[in-house]
Amino acid sequence: MITLDMLDAVTLRKAAAVLESRAINPRRLFLRATCRALRNIAEEVETGRAPVKR
Amino acid sequence: MDATKPGSRRKILGIVAFLAVLAALLAGSVLFWTELKADGAPVLKAPAPRLIAGHRGATRGVDENTIPAFSYALPYADVLEMDVRLTSDKKMVIMHDATLDRTTNCAGRVSSRTLAYIKACRTPRGSHPPSLRQFLAWADAQTKTAALQLELKGAWTQDQVQRFVNEVASYDLEAAASSFSTANLAKVERANDSLPDETAGRHLDTVLIEGGDPTMPPFLICDSYAGYANSISYLKKTYVDALQQVCNPPTYAAVYGSIDSDPDYQTAYDTTADMWIVEDAKDARRWLNSR
Numbered sequence: 001m002i003t004l005d006m007l008d009a010v011t012l013r014k015a016a017a018v019l020e021s022r023a024i025n026p027r028r029l030f031l032r033a034t035c036r037a038l039r040n041i042a043e044e045v046e047t048g049r050a051p052v053k054r
Numbered sequence: 055m056d057a058t059k060p061g062s063r064r065k066i067l068g069i070v071a072f073l074a075v076l077a078a079l080l081a082g083s084v085l086f087w088t089e090l091k092a093d094g095a096p097v098l099k100a101p102a103p104r105l106i107a108g109h110r111g112a113t114r115g116v117d118e119n120t121i122p123a124f125s126y127a128l129p130y131a132d133v134l135e136m137d138v139r140l141t142s143d144k145k146m147v148i149m150h151d152a153t154l155d156r157t158t159n160c161a162g163r164v165s166s167r168t169l170a171y172i173k174a175c176r177t178p179r180g181s182h183p184p185s186l187r188q189f190l191a192w193a194d195a196q197t198k199t200a201a202l203q204l205e206l207k208g209a210w211t212q213d214q215v216q217r218f219v220n221e222v223a224s225y226d227l228e229a230a231a232s233s234f235s236t237a238n239l240a241k242v243e244r245a246n247d248s249l250p251d252e253t254a255g256r257h258l259d260t261v262l263i264e265g266g267d268p269t270m271p272p273f274l275i276c277d278s279y280a281g282y283a284n285s286i287s288y289l290k291k292t293y294v295d296a297l298q299q300v301c302n303p304p305t306y307a308a309v310y311g312s313i314d315s316d317p318d319y320q321t322a323y324d325t326t327a328d329m330w331i332v333e334d335a336k337d338a339r340r341w342l343n344s345r
Binding site: 004028029030031032033034036037038041044 | 102103105132133199200201228230259261280281303304306328329343
C-alpha cells in the first residue's frame with residue numbers, strides 16, 4: 001500500500017496539480033481543500049517539519 | 055416486499071451487488087484515489103490526505119458555532135463544519151440546537167425567535183450566535199481559507215433553500231451542504247440549477263449524513279451525493295472502501311461523533327475516511343502530525 005509518507009514533495013505537488021485540473025475527479029468534494037492539504041504536506045516534507053503519514 | 059415490481063428487483067440486485075463488492079474488498083484490495091500521469095501514462099496512484107473539519111468550529115474551550123470557535127479552528131482545519139437554522143422571520147442563523155437554551159442565555163425555539171432577538175443572545179463566553187451572512191463575510195475576509203460544510207437543520211422550503219444556496223454562492227468559498235434530510239438535499243440540488251448567472255459554477259455539493267447503520271448500498275449514495283458522513287460508531291472501513299472503489303468518481307466519506315482523543319483519531323484513521331469532523335482541530339492536527 002502506498003501512503004503519503006512514501007511520496008516526495010515533487011510527487012505530492014504533482015498530485016495536487018493533477019487533482020486541481022479536475023482531470024481525475026471533477027466531482028471531488030472539497031477539491032481545493034484537498035489540494036491545499038497535499039501542498040501543505042509537500043512543504044512539510046521539504047522542510048522536514050513533520051512525518052507525513054496521512 | 056413484492057419482488058415482481060421493478061423497484062423491488064432493483065433493490066434486490068443492488069443488495070446482491072453490494073454484498074459482492076464487500077466480499078471483493080474483504081479479499082484485501084487497497085484504496086487509492088489519485089492517478090498521477092506522466093506524459094499521459096498512468097504511473098502511480100496515491101492515497102488521499104485526511105482532511106480535518108472543525109465540528110461547529112470547535113466545541114472544547116470555546117462556544118460552538120460562534121466566530122471565536124471558527125477562528126480557533128481555522129489555522130488547523132481544512133474544513134469548517136456548522137449548522138444553519140431558520141428563524142421566525144425566515145432569516146438564517148448558525149445554531150445547532152432547535153432551542154436557544156443550551157448554548158445561550160436565552161430560551162425558546164430558534165424558529166419562534168427573530169434573527170435580531172437571537173443575535174442579541176449571549177453564549178457562555180460572551181459571544182453571540184452569528185447569522186449565516188455574518189459568518190460568510192467573516193470567512194471571506196480571512197487570509198487562511200477553509201472549505202465549509204453547512205448542515206441544514208430542520209425543514210426548509212424550496213424558496214428558503216434557494217436563498218441559502220444563493221447566499222453561499224455569492225462568495226467564492228468552497229462549500230457543501232449537508233443534512234440528515236434527503237428532502238433538504240434534493241432541494242439544494244434543484245437550487246443549484248437555478249443559481250443566478252453571476253454565481254453559476256459555484257454550486258453546493260451535497261453530503262448525506264446518517265447516524266446509524268448505513269441505510270443504502272454505496273452505489274446509491276454516489277448516484278446522488280458527493281459525500282457521505284456517518285458516526286464513527288457506525289462507519290466501517292468496508293463501507294468507506296466501497297464508497298471509494300465502487301463509486302466512480304469516489305464518493306467522499308466523513309466520520310463524526312465526539313472525536314476528541316488519541317484513540318478516537320486512531321479509530322478515524324483506521325476507517326480510511328477522507329475527513330474527520332473533530333471537536334478540537336488543533337488537537338487532531340497534533341495527532342496527525344505526530345504519527
